Amino acid sequence: MKIDRLIGILSILLQQEKVTAPFLAEKFEVSRRTINRDIEDLCRAGIPIVTVQGAGGGISIMSGYRMDRTLLSSSDMQAILAGLRSLDSVSGTNRYAQLMEKLSVGASTLMPGGQHIFIDLSSWSKAAIFPKIELIHGAIDCRRKISFTYFSPKGESRRLIAPYYLIFQWSSWYVWGYCEDRGDFRLFKLGRMAGLQMEGVFEKRPAPLPDLSQEKVFPHRYQVKAIIDPEYKWRLVEEYGPESFVTQEDGKLLFSFGFTDEKSVLCWVLSFQGGAEIVEPKDFRRILFAFGEELQKKYGQS
Numbered sequence: 001m002k003i004d005r006l007i008g009i010l011s012i013l014l015q016q017e018k019v020t021a022p023f024l025a026e027k028f029e030v031s032r033r034t035i036n037r038d039i040e041d042l043c044r045a046g047i048p049i050v051t052v053q054g055a056g057g058g059i060s061i062m063s064g065y066r067m068d069r070t071l072l073s074s075s076d077m078q079a080i081l082a083g084l085r086s087l088d089s090v091s092g093t094n095r096y097a098q099l100m101e102k103l104s105v106g107a108s109t110l111m112p113g114g115q116h117i118f119i120d121l122s123s124w125s126k127a128a129i130f131p132k133i134e135l136i137h138g139a140i141d142c143r144r145k146i147s148f149t150y151f152s153p154k155g156e157s158r159r160l161i162a163p164y165y166l167i168f169q170w171s172s173w174y175v176w177g178y179c180e181d182r183g184d185f186r187l188f189k190l191g192r193m194a195g196l197q198m199e200g201v202f203e204k205r206p207a208p209l210p211d212l213s214q215e216k217v218f219p220h221r222y223q224v225k226a227i228i229d230p231e232y233k234w235r236l237v238e239e240y241g242p243e244s245f246v247t248q249e250d251g252k253l254l255f256s257f258g259f260t261d262e263k264s265v266l267c268w269v270l271s272f273q274g275g276a277e278i279v280e281p282k283d284f285r286r287i288l289f290a291f292g293e294e295l296q297k298k299y300g301q302s
Contacts, residue, residue, distance in 0.1 A: 002038075005030070009038055010047065018058035129173055132190045135198060136175050139163050145199040146177075151192045153263075161186070162202040169212055176210045178202075185210070187217075220258025222281060224265055228253040229275040254279075266291065 005028050012019060012027070024035045039059060043049050048062035139146050140163050147160045161177035164185075168174075173190040187210055211217075228236060230251045236244055245253040255276075259265045265284060269276050278284045 013061050018060040020058045136163050139198050145202050147199050148193040148196040164207040218260045222259045225279040226255045227277045228255050
């Protein structure tokens with residue numbers, strides 16, 4: 001994309017005294033005319049770039065204006081590279097790592113080989129998610145609406161939205177956009193989309209950032225207390241933290257945490273295979289008992 005190229009050109013000019021247009025054209029695989037237009041854009045953005053024609057000439061930033069080359073430290077560059085590699089993990093390509101190479105031209109001292117942070121944002125359904133990310137990213141860039149069939153706990157529906165942001169949160173990918181059906185901004189999970197298509201152009205409006213706080217998206221409607229067998233301590237620590245339970249005299253764990261909905265609580269308790277007992281809310285004990293009777297009817301005879 002053009003913005004990537006502009007950042008890359010500026011990075012090179014900050015790290016080298018002078019470069020030529022043919023060098024930049026070859027580096028970014030574009031024509032010299034495109035490079036000339038990019039230099040004009042950088043000048044309009046307030047970067048004082050000097051071009052000298054003839055032998056020994058080239059492109060450089062005006063003397064006295066040069067920024068500190070150590071603006072990005074080695075740890076800064078490592079963090080940026082880790083983030084870019086995480087995006088490559090979604091696509092299965094090295095597109096963003098190549099961008100990092102362009103940004104670090106002439107700054108090999110800032111890019112030591114010992115990488116120690118690796119972030120993988122991919123999922124089991126990467127093959128299905130990546131095409132959706134690419135299509136939505138393109139739709140956001142060219143301000144095109146997208147339509148899709150959406151599957152949610154409330155049912156199946158066809159949606160038409162103006163997309164504004166791609167978001168990776170809670171180990172999943174989402175799109176934040178203005179939903180034509182609801183007349184408001186909504187958050188949609190990419191894994192629940194099917195039949196995704198790009199539609200007509202939309203006029204961009206002020207878009208508030210989504211409130212992704214746990215209190216907003218996953219409000220605690222049910223405060224659950226349960227007795228958990230000690231063999232599941234590792235799971236409570238991993239999923240809810242060591243402060244979520246108290247070890248009792250008999251070694252069992254008194255767990256307390258908030259849940260969003262009834263189904264989440266029931267599925268959670270059953271996943272312990274008898275190793276968890278609900279204490280509160282007491283209504284859930286009755287529901288679980290009735291559910292157990294249904295299971296006995298269904299599977300008891302077999």
